[in-house]
Amino acid sequence: MAGIYLHIPFCKSKCSYCDFYSVANTKLNDDFVNALCKEIELQKEYLGNEKVQTIYFGGGTPSMLNGNQIRKILENIHKYFNVDLNNEITLEANPDNLNTEYLKTIKSLGINRLSIGIQSFDDKDLLLMKRRHTVDQAIESVQNAQNQGFKNISIDLIYGLPEMTIEKWNKNISDALNLKIQHISAYHLSIEPNTVFHKLHNQQKLNLPSEDESINQFKLLKDKTAEKGFLHYEISNFALDGSLSLHNTNYWMGVKYLGLGPSAHSYNLTSRQWNISNLHQYLDVILKGKIPCEKEKLSKTEKYNDFVITSLRTMWGLNTEKLKSTMDEMYEKHFLSKAKSFLDKNLLVNLGDNFLLTEKGMILSDFIIESLLYD
Ligand SMILES: C[S@@+](CC[C@H](N)C(=O)[O-])C[C@H]1O[C@@H](n2cnc3c(N)ncnc32)[C@H](O)[C@@H]1O
Ligand code: SF4
Numbered sequence: 001m002a003g004i005y006l007h008i009p010f011c012k013s014k015c016s017y018c019d020f021y022s023v024a025n026t027k028l029n030d031d032f033v034n035a036l037c038k039e040i041e042l043q044k045e046y047l048g049n050e051k052v053q054t055i056y057f058g059g060g061t062p063s064m065l066n067g068n069q070i071r072k073i074l075e076n077i078h079k080y081f082n083v084d085l086n087n088e089i090t091l092e093a094n095p096d097n098l099n100t101e102y103l104k105t106i107k108s109l110g111i112n113r114l115s116i117g118i119q120s121f122d123d124k125d126l127l128l129m130k131r132r133h134t135v136d137q138a139i140e141s142v143q144n145a146q147n148q149g150f151k152n153i154s155i156d157l158i159y160g161l162p163e164m165t166i167e168k169w170n171k172n173i174s175d176a177l178n179l180k181i182q183h184i185s186a187y188h189l190s191i192e193p194n195t196v197f198h199k200l201h202n203q204q205k206l207n208l209p210s211e212d213e214s215i216n217q218f219k220l221l222k223d224k225t226a227e228k229g230f231l232h233y234e235i236s237n238f239a240l241d242g243s244l245s246l247h248n249t250n251y252w253m254g255v256k257y258l259g260l261g262p263s264a265h266s267y268n269l270t271s272r273q274w275n276i277s278n279l280h281q282y283l284d285v286i287l288k289g290k291i292p293c294e295k296e297k298l299s300k301t302e303k304y305n306d307f308v309i310t311s312l313r314t315m316w317g318l319n320t321e322k323l324k325s326t327m328d329e330m331y332e333k334h335f336l337s338k339a340k341s342f343l344d345k346n347l348l349v350n351l352g353d354n355f356l357l358t359e360k361g362m363i364l365s366d367f368i369i370e371s372l373l374y375d
Contacts, residue, residue, distance in 0.1 A: 002050035003247050004077060006036065007261035008062040009279050012096075015119075016130045016196035017158070017189060021263035021277040022060040028279060032261075033069045035286040037076040039260050042291055044080035046258045046268060052081045054088045054247035057111075063097035067105035074109060088113055088152075088246045095133040095141035103148040113152040113245070114145055115185070121175035122168060125161055130196065135175075142179050152243055154183035159217045161189050162206045169217045173224045182243035186221055187236050188214060215363050222359065233315045235362055252310045262292075271297045304331040305373045312369055317356035331374060338372050 010029065011022040055077060057070070065073075070091075077083060090113040091106060098116070118138045120126055126134065133141075145153055155176060159169055176184055189208075191201050200206045209217065222232055230238040234252060237245065251257060259266045263277040273295040276282055285292035298306070304327050311318040323332050339355055342348040347361035347368055357365055 001053050001250065001255055002047045003054040003056065003250050003255065003257040004047075004052055004081070005056045005058060005247075005257055005259040005264055006062070006073065007259065007264040007275075008032075008057060008059040008065060009262050010059070010064050011061045012064070012132060013130065014196075016128065016200075017192065019192035019195055020060065023279050025279075026064065028283070029065070029069070031283055032279065033065070033072060035283050036073060036261055038286050038289075039291065040073070040076040040080055042286070042289065043258055043260065043266075046266065047081065047256055049082055050256055052077070052083045052087065054250060055083075055090070056247045057089075057091045059092055061094050061097070062091050063093035063102070067102075067109060070106060070109050070111070090115055090245070090247055092117065093141075095138040098141035098144055100144055100148065103145055103150070107148055107150065112150075113154070114150055115154040115156065115183075116141060116145070118142075118155045118176070119158050120161065121172045125164075128162065129158075139175075139179065142181060146180070151182070153181045154185060154239075154245065155179070155181055157184060157186040158189050159186060159221065160209055160214045162208055164209055164213075164217065166213065166216055166220065170220060170224075173221055177224065177228050183237070183239045183245065184225060184230065185237050188218070218363060219359070231315065235313045235357075235365055249314075252314050254307065254310060266293075271295055300328060300331075301374050303327065304334075308335070308372050309369055312355070312357060312372070313365065315356070317351075317354040319354050321353045334374050335372060342368055342371075 007021070009022045009032070010026050011024060012026075013024060014022070055074070057065075074089075089111050091111045092115045094117055098114075116138070119129055119131060121135050121138070123135050142153060142155065157172060157176060159172075189197075191197050197206060201208075221238075225232065225238040230240055231244070232238050233244050234248070237248065239245070254269070256268045257266060259275065262275055262279050262282040265272060265274045273293045276285070276292040282292050307323065307327070308318060318335070320332065320335075323335060339348055342361065343350060346358055347364060349356050349358050357368065361368055
């Protein structure tokens, strides 16, 4: 079992908060798709003979690709990889691209899961975030997708935004739930270097919520989604039963994945590698028949640290049997001794063989996970 991630590095313009790798030069679109198809061939051995269960078009803005380009990419994946016929194929999409014609086309190509970037149901927020759509357009894009028969729709939201009050966030969550979608990814705003928000933050021009307000927004999200039957299966991810993102779940479970395109990361149980975050250099190197990546063999400690980071964020938590059977004893000892104080403070809970973050623990997850790592 394995996954393939495709990084589509184009955005019409850059949003104020985002530092994911993308460029605005869409003239390179066709050159990029040709290079990506070449990379698919060059990387055909990476997953061994593992069945590809999930394909994920991420970005950037994958919905800027047209139907022919998506078809070509999928045909090449099928040509060089052993693809499961019941696969999950996700496309990250911006609301301004999702017209009826486009939705029909991508559905006919086998895209069966959409992840739509709505971010906020408040037009003022969207303006500040430099999004290219209004709230009405965002709602219409979800309804269009539902009318075209998409039954697995996720939306992205951001909380902890400037000027965000609990009342405003409450309305955002209600608006999201009213759309009858199957999945919500809700991230707390992080201020990333080289973004417009970073500059405004340094100039003290962003009125961000306090830590307590952020915590209350997270709790409200947890409660309101739970009331509607959503499983909180990872710190930032909520899904109705049967609609968990298989691609991301596999990633958190430590399944192999191949990342293609500039800035994409890959992992094959023993090493990880990452492609160069530069489109021009990516195109040049791929055309010469090479893969523009750096590679790192994972040490035992890195494997342990990866295991802690990925598993503890999920509702399944960290399984000590797996820890025992796959890692040296010293890592288990280290984990158990460090975990004790968090158990005592009710930040972690131990259920059978699993250690899980409590609600309080989730709020402090970065600190707790950091403390459990081995250095
Ligand atoms: C890589 S983006 C791609 C999605 C798509 N291009 C879009 O804009 O809808 C994936 C998601 O990450 C989230 N994100 C990106 N930067 C973030 C930040 N600095 N803080 C919180 N969430 C962020 C947004 O919710 C975004 O939709
Ligand atoms: S949030 Fe999406 S559209 Fe905005 S810059 Fe990031 S990748 Fe591009």
